Amino acid sequence: xxxxxxxxxxxxxxxxxxxxxxxxxxxxxxxxxxxxxxxxxxxxxxxxxxxxxxxxxxxxxxxxxxxxxxxxxxxxxxxxxxxxxxxxxxxxxxxxxxxxxxxxxxxxxxxxxxxxxxxxxxxxxxxxxxxxxxxxxxxxxxxxxxxxxxxxxxxxxxxxxxxxxxxxxxxxxxxxxxxxxxxxxxxxxxxxxxxxxxxxxx
Numbered sequence: 001x002x003x004x005x006x007x008x009x010x011x012x013x014x015x016x017x018x019x020x021x022x023x024x025x026x027x028x029x030x031x032x033x034x035x036x037x038x039x040x041x042x043x044x045x046x047x048x049x050x051x052x053x054x055x056x057x058x059x060x061x062x063x064x065x066x067x068x069x070x071x072x073x074x075x076x077x078x079x080x081x082x083x084x085x086x087x088x089x090x091x092x093x094x095x096x097x098x099x100x101x102x103x104x105x106x107x108x109x110x111x112x113x114x115x116x117x118x119x120x121x122x123x124x125x126x127x128x129x130x131x132x133x134x135x136x137x138x139x140x141x142x143x144x145x146x147x148x149x150x151x152x153x154x155x156x157x158x159x160x161x162x163x164x165x166x167x168x169x170x171x172x173x174x175x176x177x178x179x180x181x182x183x184x185x186x187x188x189x190x191x192x193x194x195x196x197x198x199x200x201x202x
Contacts, residue, residue, distance in 0.1 A: 010108070010133070011082070011107075011108050011110060011131045011132060011133055013108060013109065013110035013111075013131075016082070016110045016111075016131060017110055017111055019162075019163055020111070020163055023162070023163045023164065024037070024038070024163065026038075028111070028113050029084070029111055029113075029129055029157075030086075030113060030127060030129075030155060031084075031086075031155045031156065031157040031166075031168035031170075031175070032154075032155065032168075032170075034157075034166055034168055034175055034177050035175050038166070038177045040181055041177050041178045041179065041180060041181055041183075041184050042175060042176070042177050042184065043175075043176050043178070043184050043187060043188045043195075044173055044174070044175050044176070044195070044196060045067065045071065045173050045174050045176065045191055045194040045195065046172060046173040046194055046195070046196055047063070047064040047067050047068065047149065047169075047172060047173045047174065047194075048060060048063055048064060048172075049063070051172070051196055051197070053171060053172040054149070054150070054151070054171065054172070055149055061146065061149065064145070064146075064149050065139075065142055065145055065146070067174075067191075067194060068145050068169055068174060069138040069139065069142075070191075071167065071174065071176065071187070071191065072136070072138070072141075072158065072167055073136070073138050074187065074190075075158075075160070075165050075167060075176070076136040076158065076160060076165070076167075077136065078136070079135075079136055079160055079161070080133055080134065080135055080136065080160075080161055081133070081134060081135075081136045081140075081158050081159065081160060081161075082131050082132070082133055082158065082159045082160075082161065082163070083104070083107070083131065083132045083133075083134055083140075083141055083144070083156075083158055084107075084129055084130065084131045084155075084156065084157050084158070084159070085100050085103070085104040085107060085129075085130050085144065085153065085155070085156050086100065086127055086128065086129050086130070086154065086155035086156070087100050087101075087127075087128045087130070088115070088125055088126070088127055088128070089125055089126050089128060090124075090125045090126075099147060099152050099153055100130070100153060103143050103144055103147055103153065104130060104132065104144065106132050107130035107131055107132040108130060108131060108132070109128055109129070109130050110129060110130070110131050111128070111129040112126050112127070112128050112129070113126065113127045113129070114126055115127055127155070129155075133161070141156075141158065144156055144169075145169055148169045148170060148171060149169075149171055150171070151171040154170070154171075155168075156168065156169055157169075164179045165177065165178055165179060173194075173196075
């Protein structure tokens, strides 16, 4: 990663994309796919008691942020992390998602994934992923986490610089991918009270 004057290391898009392809050849870096593609190292935690999905008070927002930051600190304390966010665009290629740009303005685009499943080309589009490299500290991404909790931002994830540990917050919880099934099991046991009662862990 290159250095920026007066800032930390800058993201080099081609290097980051190549590292992703090397580390996770079975899936593009779309966070909603991590659960299925990397299932052997995956665990899901819910962000509110009784699996409530959306916070409705500042007290509940505090619980959401505390749970996220607790696990994030266990994964990334003392490390730099990639913070990744996403915009979507139609065939024009112009990302319209002002929320992402306002919350993650220093990130650079490093991946574009076509979204062409619809039979009508008028509904084809692109997912654009943006990354920033930052020293981890609790509270670093609280604004992004609140936007995710409110379902105004999606496909956010954080990763170590080797892309071995992945943390994907969503509206209701977080999907976490660890380096080994054993590491996943230890994390799951430490936060057993935040697990779903669903037999598949959803």
